[in-house]
Amino acid sequence: MVPPGLPYDEPAHHDNVAFYAAEGRLPVLGQPGVEYEAQMGPVYYVIGALLLRLTGTGDAPFAALELLRLAGLALVPVLGWLTYRLARDLGARDGSAALASGLLVLNPTLLAVAASVQNDYLCLVVAAVAALVALPALRRGGTRRSLVVGALVGLAVLVKVFAGALLVGFVVAVLLDRRRSLRPRVLDAVAAAVGTAVVSGWWFVRNLVLYGDLTGAAAVERTGVAFDPLAYEGIGSVLGWGRSIVSYAFVPTEYYRNAFEAPVSVKAAALLLTVCGLVLAVTALARRAKGKRGAQDPAVVFTLTSVLVVVVVYAVAAWTMQAIAPRLVAVAAPMALALVARSSRTRPMQAALLVVLLGCLLLASWLVYRVSALPPDPGLFPWGA
DSSP states (O other), X not given: OXXXXXXXXXHHHHHHHHHXXXXXSOOOTTSTTOOXXXXXXXXXXHHHHHHHHHHTOTTOHXXXXXXXXXXXXXXXXXHHHHHHHHHHHTXXXXXXXXXXXXXXXXXXXXXXXXXXXXXXXXXXXXXXXXXXXXXXXXHHOOHXXXXXXXXXXXXXXXXXXXXXXXXXHHHHHHHTOTTSOHHHHHHHHHHHHHHHHHHHHHHHHHHHHXXXXXXXXXXXXXXXXXXXXXXXXXXHHHHHHHHHHHHHHHOOTTTTTTSSOOOHHXXXXXXXXXXXXXXXXXXXXXXXXXXXXXXXXXXXXXXXXXXXXXXXXXXXXXXXXXXXXXXXXGGGHHHHHHHHHHHOOSHHHHHHHHHHHHHHHHHHHHHHHHHHTSOOOTTTSOTTO
């Protein structure tokens, strides 16, 4: 069992769910009892609040925590299946799609996130659903299908704003689809944008009215918490960023507040898996670049563009030292792995996927053993103590 409150931000997420369950309304940053995670969209917290009310655990913090953690773990096989379907629909072979799905399911960081109270994993699931619906919509066309895709993206945005990258990917793929005339392409792009705006636009308007900021991030300080921009301190900052990427990818000690340290062997394994992952990604891109120069599959254009938008936005945030937590790019993981699976048509590529999968399994096993041995810290989750 993971000690209550140990995962980063878990107490604030729990408090936000509890607020929704007790008050039955949207929280306002700066009001008593409102934590900084109130800046996030409401979907995860509404679902969590409903679970607490249905089970009567709203007044039992530890029971509520375990319930919300179990709900997160229940999403793991769902996301695994969605990733498999994405890979297959993009043209991946069955074995490669299964390996990509396994990589997502057994990734130590994503397992750690799923087993804690947070909104990241639900965002991955909703975004993967939106992507899966987007693939046939792009191949068949139609404003109704595009409207549905936009609405699903809007729902994902109401979980976490980073999911908005899928709308950019969809619009780019639609507009670049030369198989159809310009007018229906423009109509589909507009329909997708309208769908996203109808579902999630009200949230940004509310933030603008309440805080003068589209995301509400500017009002976080009203809760008594400040996240100052990170200072650039030369090569040390770059090296720290690199270590953070490797850690968040395979050994999430930072996610557990550095309550323990990974041994050198585990760090070396994580670095090796990171290198293998980069090689797989570069190989996939190289195979695509050497592919057909004719009309591109709009589904592939959408998936690749969405992934690149997420990576670029994160890179800009990291370069300006506004944020370095690589889990921000996790929303692109199912699509990225689906693309890698699509390009893994040879035995060496599939063998490389299998090696990374086995590495993830070993690191995940070590992580479970290490975290379960930690004693609880009442200071992290004092409710009900």
